[in-house]
Ligand SMILES: NC(=O)C1=CN([C@@H]2O[C@H](COP(=O)(O)OP(=O)(O)OC[C@H]3O[C@@H](n4cnc5c(N)ncnc54)[C@H](O)[C@@H]3O)[C@@H](O)[C@H]2O)C=CC1
């Protein structure tokens with residue numbers, strides 16, 4: 001049971017965690033913290049938080065669990081503000097989409113990897129943001145990756161694991177570097193493709209007809225291009241090494257595909273599409289039977 005949860009950044013991710021823990025009766029009190037009082041007042045109205053403050057240090061001061069769910073570019077300042085004010089038993093975790101930058105931010109502020117920090121990432125979300133978009137079931141049946149360091153306190157890791165399990169999530173641990181490489185491939189690259197495609201098409205002079213006659217596949221593929229631009233700018237900057245490597249690799253594959261089309265190489269095209277279909281069908285089947 002969490003006695004007092006401080007949620008710093010009460011949006012989709014922070015709001016959904018608070019809602020899920022409340023629904024599971026796993027938290028006594030939730031303090032919200034953010035920059036916009038109107039958003040925080042709305043969060044209280046919706047029953048997501050009990051009270052709020054705009055000062056992260058005040059929110060964290062008497063909390064036994066602190067969850068940071070702000071865009072990655074804002075993490076460092078939050079660590080700097082809360083670190084000196086944390087209670088001795090406090091555990092801090094986050095929901096940031098990149099883990100190397102979060103750990104580097106904490107280390108740069110504290111001077112070493114803090115034992116109370118359990119870096120985390122729920123692999124669940126939507127293209128919507130803000131507390132209005134949050135919902136209690138977001139994490140049910142979804143994975144949460146924790147990337148503890150050798151300095152991380154074991155009890156802190158256990159408490160964060162339990163917190164996510166209360167939300168119905170399946171918790172896995174891995175190293176920070178492995179997390180950032182995997183997510184560059186499975187999440188960050190696809191978002192770049194969606195943003196890039198929609199941006200390219202929207203700047204073509206026939207763009208109205210292009211969007212008017214788009215079929216379901218286009219809609220499916222581009223849903224994530226409606227995601228929050230500030231959040232994605234920060235993810236790109238925070239994971240630029242792994243994401244640049246994935247983009248370079250993908251560009252080579254795209255150039256090869258373009259060349260096969262130009263050469264009318266039917267055999268090569270069929271073999272690429274068959275390999276991809278088999279991989280995707282297998283993955284869907286595995287997910288269904290899991
Ligand atoms: N949206 C998604 O699908 C997912 C997002 N994430 C990560 O979770 C974090 C939060 O994302 P969302 O909840 O989607 O964003 P959001 O935009 O819904 O919520 C973020 C909240 O943080 C507040 N905020 C921004 N800067 C702040 C600051 N300096 N101090 C205090 N509050 C501040 C904003 O006002 C907003 O209420 C990000 O780091 C993102 O990378 C992780 C998994 C999925």
Ligand SMILES: O=C(O)C(=O)Cc1ccc(O)cc1
Nearest residue numbers: 097122123124125126127224
């Ligand atoms: O909307 C979707 O499908 C997403 O992929 C959401 C998402 C965005 C960022 C993350 O770090 C994790 C999940």
